[in-house]
Amino acid sequence: MIDTLIFDFDGTLMDTNGVILRSWQHTYRTLTGHEGDEEYILRTFGEPLELSLKNAFPDVPVEKSVDIYRTWHADHFSEMISLFPGVSEMLKEAKSRGYKMGIATSRVEETLYEGLQKYDLTDLFDEIVTVEEVSSHKPDPECIFKVLEKLGSKPENAVMVGDSRLDLMCAKNAGVKAVLVAWSLSLKGMGLGDFPEAEAPDSIIRTPMELFDIL
8 A cells, every 4th residue: 555655856756958958058158168968968868967077078177167066056046946836735744644754866956955945835745855865876775765764664555756767766766656647857758668677667647646646
């Protein structure tokens, strides 16, 4: 019996795609004088920022690229984000049904809470684990295990809802059910049969409220 819902944040609950892409392009323009390949950027979604930037700009000190990215990102974050349609209603319904609810994200705590507070969502979540709280990152299951521990939940009673391959692999590695959102930008249009076994979601939902159909 599922009693615990764990959500990714970026691209799953909150549409941060625009601000992430533009932060990347600002970083590319600053460091190289031109914009980067959008397909490459999309493939980094779900990774810790430091790792992505280190891989993209191997000749630049990662502290410099992170500072360029995060400064622009923080200055434009609140004005550029929005909830995906139906997310607020789904979260409130889940809370009313008594599910234990958590977030496991690679985002830093400051902007995560900025986003939640903008849409008055903070009180809907019982526990939140951000990138600062883990030593190993998705697809390592540490973030999910920390949420489960805080909630007093078992893996077999939990679902992870995410939008990236790293989310799906993280869920698999933690032994929880993996649900992919169809509004994922990086995995747009992919079906259950399009994934290798290690990444395949247990379900795909087209709208937030469809989550209740599979619980």
